[in-house]
Amino acid sequence: MCGIAGLFYPGTPKPVEPGRIAAMCDALAHRGPDGSGIWTAPGVGFGHRRLSIIDLAGGRQPMATDDGDITVTYNGEIYNFAEVRAELEAKGARFRTAGDTEVLLHGWRAWGPDLLPRLNGMFAFAIHDARTQTLFLGRDRMGVKPLHHVELADGAIAFASELKGLLAHPLVRRELDATAIEDFMGLGYVPDDACIVAGVKKLPAGHFLLIERGKPVPQPRQWWDVDFSNRAKGSAADLAAELTEHLRVGVRSRMVADVPLGAFLSGGVDSSAVVALMAEVSKHAVKTCTIGFDEAGHDERSHATTIARRFATDHRERVVAADDFALIDTLVAAFDEPFADASALATYRVCELARAEVTVALSGDGADEAMAGYRRYRFHAGEERVRGLLPGPLRRAAGALGAVFPKADWAPRPLRAKTTLLALAEDGAAAYAKGVGVTRPELRARLYTDAMMRALGDHAAELRYWRTMKAAPGRDALDAAQYADFKHWLPGDILTKIDRTSMAVSLEAREPLLDHRLIEFAATLPSAMRIRGGQGKWLMKKAMEPYLPRDILYRPKMGFVTPVSAWFRGALAGEAAGLARSPILATWFEPAAIETLASEHRVGRADHGRTLWQLMMLERSVGRLFG
Template structure:
């Protein structure tokens, strides 16, 4: 795993090799083993390497093709590179290293941009054609690896694995995009292609950007998951067996490495399934890592321990608690923009724990989005059933009757009725967001509120929802999450927290072949009644105990409500209540009301306070004069 950065010289005429080195050094945590730069009259490229395959200097980058025409900086892993290499060798292509990077160069020399469809992996790379003076930026299908770019018109473009590299260029400003604040408070992250900074964008998953010197860049999509293709199986047993074999293959190819390898283990279905497959083929005990909490309501370590014992892994655990404020303060320097998924805290710690003994860890990410594992899916299916079967007149009467009641049952009835009265897409948007429109308006400072007038963050959800408008409810939910929540939240969290510790994380359930297989399954094999991930559990019925397969999904949750009444109170008071730096973003009186009501236990605002504290920490790190060169 690595970090990449670069620029067209037209973007920053004063930039030189020292600029490239700074762009690389601020993301050195992504690749501490080697680094290099390339600079010619038109383009500059920087690379920082985390050595995984072919640890020799032959694997260092920037890397040139054999004839010297192409030069590449690459971040990621290509899992089918050995098969591609064998094919290229049969056609006479010579190789100097054992790296997958060199395979990309040879494949591009043969096929051009069409090579992207042949790559099975997680990647972001920049490839410069010195003869045609053309730059290609590309990102993997699912969005495992990040790629940001700054465009200032014509061919004035810069790119990087993390925003902090772009901020090394004097032409790249730090002006906040107001609508991104609204997006952030709604989703807890900023959906692509937007970022918090004006002028900086995310390259979307499954997309590439081509720029010929002297012309404007062109962005195009090369892959999308297609739910309209339906495969045919003799029955559930055949489909489950095929799925198990496919996940076994995707796990095996992710165990290829020249460095120590292990796994994250939460004790849930997905991570337990991956550990089971790893244990089957590993020459020695699989090294597994788990994170726990003193608050037993959020602690999954007993389940992880059960799996570790079952498969005789070399297991390690860490309990989150010590110096919580110190950890929370560190996080923004790795995310570069506001990010409020609180499970970043345990992900940070499990990555640090894993890095003590391994350089690569496999994880279970993707099972929920592919096979329907989130509780919200069954909730929205129930709402949709009510929407289709109960007359709107009765729903309005129920909503009016139950409005304002404090009782749990009536509050749930009110929520159900109100959700059933709106369009299914709008209802799923509300499910995926964490603050209503009224609270958002109260929180935003007047200038931000004015700048967001007429803006609707729902567009980030609805554009994906509408793209599969002819599909059933399950498919529309899964597609929308695969295109938004997964790459915007889950994969960002895992990439930044693992890379903070120079750890590579691989996700077998996000192999594009698994994603396409899941998309071809009928929805009834994903969610059946209240049973989520139905076929995935069936596939692992003989590998995992029933107690693991059938227990209620826990998730990587943290005790936010209690943290904001104890451990995080001093930090919250310092940044949200006593400072003035955020006055231009948020309404001060509303911040005070939220903090007071939460401290007095009148309401639980843990998630919202976490998002506000995370924003304040980011603001201090990136806007209030702290130099990114010190990160």
């Protein structure tokens, strides 16, 4: 895993100062502590920070072909590089190194952008082709690896793995985009189609950007998408067998490394499945690590221990106190943009624990999105069935009842009648968009100043979800919800979280359950194979029955739960009250409204913990970026 940065002048090929590339790369040193490199030519410059994983002695970057025509800087892993290399060698290519980087050089020469569909991996890379005077930026299918870019005042296009890499260049203007605040408050993260710094863009997952000198900079082009519109045929047993093979291939392909390798183990279905399939082929005990909590309701160590014993792993664990909020400023520095998923604290700790023993760790991320594991999918599918049965007047009546029904933030979602009644009155996509968010539109409207409301106009965080679901290539409401999560939630929250927390401690995290062949297969499963009998990930659980105990497969899902609501009634109560006095937040939010929010939460009248966490993370992030 690595960090990349660079500059390209699409107009006049001005000289590139190596010191500027070096400064951008130095800001990314945590992503690559094992080495660095800089390359410049007229009108272009590449930089690289290396975390050595494969071909430790070779593979230094930026790397060029023997004739110097093609140069690459690359972040990621190509898991099928040996197969692609063999194909290229059959076409006459001659390789000097043993790793995957050189495959990109010869692959570009052979196929150009058509190289991308041949790659199975996680990656973000830049290629300069001196023959055609072009810059090519490519990003992997799911958006596992990030890539930011911006047009500078002198005409250059700057790119970097993280926002901090761009901000190290003196010509990047630090102006805040107010619409990104709305996106963050609505969703809990700044999505991939937005950025807190005005003018900065993120290359979307499954897209590439090809810039030719002397021509206008075009829009990125999509090279991959997931399609939910087709349905696989076959018995549950046959489909489970096929799924098992996809899972096995995804895990095995990600076990190739020349450095110590292990796995995160929470004791849930996904990480347990990964460990089981690793143990199936590993000659040595799989190294596993678990984070526990000092609150029994949040602690999964006993389940992780069950799996560790079953597969005789080399297991380590650490207990994190429920008040482990000392990491807040560390996370703010790691994420750059405001990020409100509080499970990032636990994710950082488990990455820190893993890095003490290994350089690469496999995670279970992606199965919930692919196999419909989140509870919200079951609720959404159920609500859509009810909407289909209720005539319009009854749905409107449900909405009217919901408007006056008392709020019950403390109750499990199935018992929150107000939320359900209001959702039934809405369009399904609109209801899901609100349900997947953090601070609902009506509360945001209470908090924003009049000037902020005017500045936002008709921009709303949820609209991107609604539009994506309406255009989703699928057959039913479940398809649309999963598709939208692949486009927004997965790259914006889940993959950003694991990338930034792992890279902050120089650990490479790999996601075998996001192998694109597995994802493409899962998208064809009938809805009843994904959700059945109140169980999400139904077929995956059936497929894993020969490997995992039933009390692991069918126990209620926990996840990394961080008790932010309790914090704001305890140790962080002063922080909550202080948010109303923040001159930063007063730019967009009414201080009196924030004060009311903190007071209602403190006395238990309402649960505003997640919104208060958002406001605190926003204040600290903005203060760090623009202060």
